[in-house]
Amino acid sequence: MINLIKNTYRSIINQRPYSFINILGLTIGLTCVILIILWIKAETSYDRFHKDHENLYRVNHILRTPKRMMNVGGINDPAGPEFKSKFPVIDDFLRFSPAQVNLKYQDDFHAVNMVYADSNFFSMLDFPLLSGKKKSCLSASDGIVISRSAATKIFGDQYPVNKIVEINNLKYVVCGVAHDPPVNSSIKFEAVALLSILENESYIGWDGGLTCQTLLKLIPGTDTEKLLDDIKEYLFEVVNERFIKSGFEIVPYLQPLKDIHLGSDTDFDFGDNGSWKRIISFAFVGLLILMTACFNFVNISTALSIKRSKEVSIRKIYGSGRKRLIIFFITESGLSILISLFLSLLLAKAIFQYFNILVGSELNFSMITGLEWFIIIFLLWIVCVFLASFYSAWYLSAIPPMAILRIHTGGKRRQLSRNLLVTFQFTLSISLIISCLVIYSQMQFIRSTDPGFSDENVMYIGLSQQAAPRSEIIKERLLSVSGIRHISRTTGGMPGLNFTSNGYMVEGMDMPVMSNAVYVDKDYIQTMGIYLDEGRGFIDNKGDRFNVLVNNTFVNTVGWEEPIGKTIVRNNKEYKVIGIVKDFLTGSLHNKIQPLFISQFNEWGDFSVIILKLDASPTIDIKFQIEKIFTEEDPGNPINMVMLSESLRSQYDTERNLNIAFFVLSLLAILISVLGLFGLATFSSQSRKKEIGIRKVNGALVQDIIKRFSSELLIWILIAIAVATPLTILIMRNWLTNFEYKVGISIWLIIAGGLITLLIGILSISMATFREANR
Structure with a gap:
């Protein structure tokens, strides 16, 4: 064992650049996998700590x-x-x-x-x-x-x-x-x-x-x-x-x-639930990262077989059998992987708090303790040893001693196997890049989608039970504050967030219709910037008490052709439709816009929320004046001023954080691929020193040599694009089903993913070739 450690150390020192690439790639890959396993274990263990679960x-x-x-x-x-x-x-x-x-x-x-x-x-x-x-x-x-x-x-x-x-x-x-x-x-x-x-x-x-x-x-x-x-x-x-x-x-x-x-797939639930789709996605990315790092190890190890052929030959001549050589190379690789595993644990601990921020979790690194985690780490090491070293060990040990002494090039079969592994890495890179572009497009779509109402500079404040009966007085006082343009009151439902839901009997139908409902005062439509498609809005008139507004979805649901003047009944009270509002988001973009019933008659009692439309972002002075009024009108209760735009954005916080985590993991996977490709390209260019020298003597410019070497890569990138495109489209279409309103997967995103990958590949080859061609 001591000799093996010494040989491993000498091998790492003698092949410093390639050893660094191998260990760095595996360290990054294993760090990602350890963090993903920790997160998945936490997600799948929910509520199992109850003894009667x-x-x-x-x-x-x-x-x-x-x-x-x-x-x-x-x-x-x-x-x-x-x-x-x-x-x-x-x-x-x-x-x-x-x-x-x-x-x-x-x-x-x-x-x-x-x-x-x-x-x-x-x-x-x-x-x-x-x-x-x-x-x-x-x-x-x-x-x-x-x-x-x-x-x-x-x-x-x-x-x-x-x-x-x-x-x-x-x-x-x-x-x-x-x-x-x-x-x-x-x-x-x-x-x-x-x-x-x-x-x-x-x-x-x-x-x-x-x-x-x-x-x-x-x-x-x-x-x-x-x-x-x-x-x-x-x-x-x-x-x-x-x-x-x-x-x-x-x-x-x-x-x-x-x-x-x-x-859970419920419309109303407690907490922020997880998703099997999310777990499968992260597990899949983790597996791809691990495979990429291991394939880098395989590629570089088999490429280095030319340099190690004399060593293998001498060992065979001195009696080492194939089985012993396989054990030797696997053990040597295993020790290198063990170094990477140790470094990955240190790195995982160092970046753990940032990982928690990314996935929006409160995990503790101390969870990586005990026999269970020892077994997980051990199995992870075994998997890496198998993926990263078995093929190269088997390959080196299979060649006869005298044949090894005559090896000077990689051979077509070996080159083909390396190219296939590189193609796999490119396929992974293209898939991840296109996925990231689709996710980014969807999140931008969420940010830019017109909700159908004004959320800019809109503030809402909840009223305590003591303040609710005085909501009209508070509203009148707030109207005197400079910088407040409009004010309205509601029973609590906010556009784009949530509304209550009730059953209504509507004219022309025998069965009731379920509809979202919100009870407001006359200034609600103006304050929220909601558009009227037909009819009129509310006025300050007792005769308007049982007049209501409904949205276009409500009209379409019940099948009215001429909705103005139609009647709606709830709790033996008859309401008359006086206006149709343009559809606006009644919840998040995950769900369809629902039928909506807007009434001035508040059957639930007092209004519980005040909505303020400000001229601009709230200043310290405006906040002070608002707080002063609430302190005087509702002493002893705190005031909580919330911006509607922030509340709307917060609906997607978990998704946004997890998508950022996916983006970071994808970047790391691509980085590992680039490291492996750069290492392979560096070795390839060093192995072709004579060819580069002859071409330069014959008048070839550095850019010509780079162009020739890079063109050999093009066919494999094109194959990777052909494989990755349909697979990625299928996966991302499935992810987009989480949203009722979503972007399409544009051909330009596919082209962009292919071009970015092509650029990464050409740059990696060019950098390695340029350095060798200029010597």
């Missing part, structure tokens, strides 16, 4: 209507207790509802991710407590449990238990402190209080009201298909028999808790 199921439902289906992550509030009492196989249930709240302690406010839950939240789920008892910490109606990070944020160094905090003018006593939820938890929280607080303020029933995340804990061995059939029968009795007559139906289904993060 195999028996925990969430009850989701699909709401069917004549014109639309909604897939909802959750179900109406009564489901949990009614199912538990009806079906013996349900051991327990847990309901919870996430919310963003402002928590007040003394005179300070803190934005907190709240979860309102049943009292068994901590006993049914495995979130360890630092203080308090799992079964009793939420037994008091005014009890609240906070996370460790929230305790530090709110109380500093003070002991938090028994401290009094306030949320929406309700006082709570801190009864416990929990560990922060792990990174791989779908359920995130900074504070947990009883769900009954929301139930006291909400309508509870099967025909609307509070919808909760409902988990069922089943007895081990339960037949979930039979249970689901029983649940469907029960729902038919209590709600669907009546609903179906009106064209509605609640269709429940059970989803394992462990599958929520990667398996």
Whole structure:
């Protein structure tokens, strides 16, 4: 072994440029693969830390209507207790509802991710407590449990238990402190209080009201298909028999808790779920990076076989058999790969925080510990040894001693195998470049797409329960602030973000229509810059109270030819259509524009959001004046000023970060390919010194030599383009299915990808040849 280490060291020193390229390429490749494996392991381990995760199921439902289906992550509030009492196989249930709240302690406010839950939240789920008892910490109606990070944020160094905090003018006593939820938890929280607080303020029933995340804990061995059939029968009795007559139906289904993060396809869900498509994409890129680095190793090692032929010959003459030579070369390569693996771990740790930023995660490098990771690293080393050294070791050991002594060139067969490997690398490079161009085009399309309303210099501010009844007074005061052009009020739905959804009976149809809805004041259309296609907007008139606007999609959905004057009924109230607004985004570009109902009659009570259209970006002075008015009109509650444009952009933050990560990984894969190509080109030009010398003596210019050498590469690039193009188009079309509104894959993107790859290849060859031709 010591001799092998010495020989490996001598080999690295004697072939410094090529050894550097091999080790650098493998180090970069292995670093990427280690980080990708870490991320994939975290993504696929979500919610599996709960000891009963195999028996925990969430009850989701699909709401069917004549014109639309909604897939909802959750179900109406009564489901949990009614199912538990009806079906013996349900051991327990847990309901919870996430919310963003402002928590007040003394005179300070803190934005907190709240979860309102049943009292068994901590006993049914495995979130360890630092203080308090799992079964009793939420037994008091005014009890609240906070996370460790929230305790530090709110109380500093003070002991938090028994401290009094306030949320929406309700006082709570801190009864416990929990560990922060792990990174791989779908359920995130900074504070947990009883769900009954929301139930006291909400309508509870099967025909609307509070919808909760409902988990069922089943007895081990339960037949979930039979249970689901029983649940469907029960729902038919209590709600669907009546609903179906009106064209509605609640269709429940059970989803394992462990599958929520990667398996959800719901319209409404908690958290930022992952995607199997994303995992497969990153795993595929990681595999390609590893293969590229290993093929570089193979290419350069087989090319160097000419220089090592005498060494192999002498070893064979002195009795080394083929098996022993294979073991020698594999061991030698294995030690080089081990060096790369060690360096890759150091590099992965050094850049880990930047990787977290790229993928929008909170992973910890300490996760790379324990026997499991030792096995992963060992298997990674084995795979690299097999891919990178087996072929070259087998190839060198197969040639007879006297034949090796006569070798002076690479031979056509060896050259062909190297060219095929280079073609594979070019295919990879072209695919990644075209993919990056398509992704960039789609993200630019998202940025430049006209949402159908004005989001520039639009600010919105949520109103507290105390301020909501005074929204009109606050609006009048804000109109006096210089720099504010228009002001409107709404019940909370913002264009491009979210709206509530209701069922409506429309003139000319027997069945109800599901539609997004927003309740606004008369200035909404002007403030948001929404275009009227037909009819008129709202006026400040009591007679306009039951007049409504609908969008073009609403009109097309119900099939109206002359929509003005048509009637819409909800909750026994009749509304008259007075105007048609041009379609604008009701959600993100991932989803279709939905039918929209816009009304001045606010059936939900007071307006909860004020929208400001500013003349320009908000200055410090404008923010100060706005804050002053809110402080006077709503003392004791914080003000949160949000720019609509920032909220719209934030919808794509996760996707944007992961696409940047994909872009960076692609660049690294291309860099590895370039390193290998440069090393191969350098060796090739050194091997053809005599040819270069003869051509120069015969009058060939340096550029002529470069042109000749580069032209030999052209055919392989063209083959790579032919292979990569259809494959990449297929993959990217599949990725674009994530968006309802998307770009096409232009022929110019394909041409650009091919030209960029061609340029990279020619530059690599030219640089290596130029250096040799000028000697």
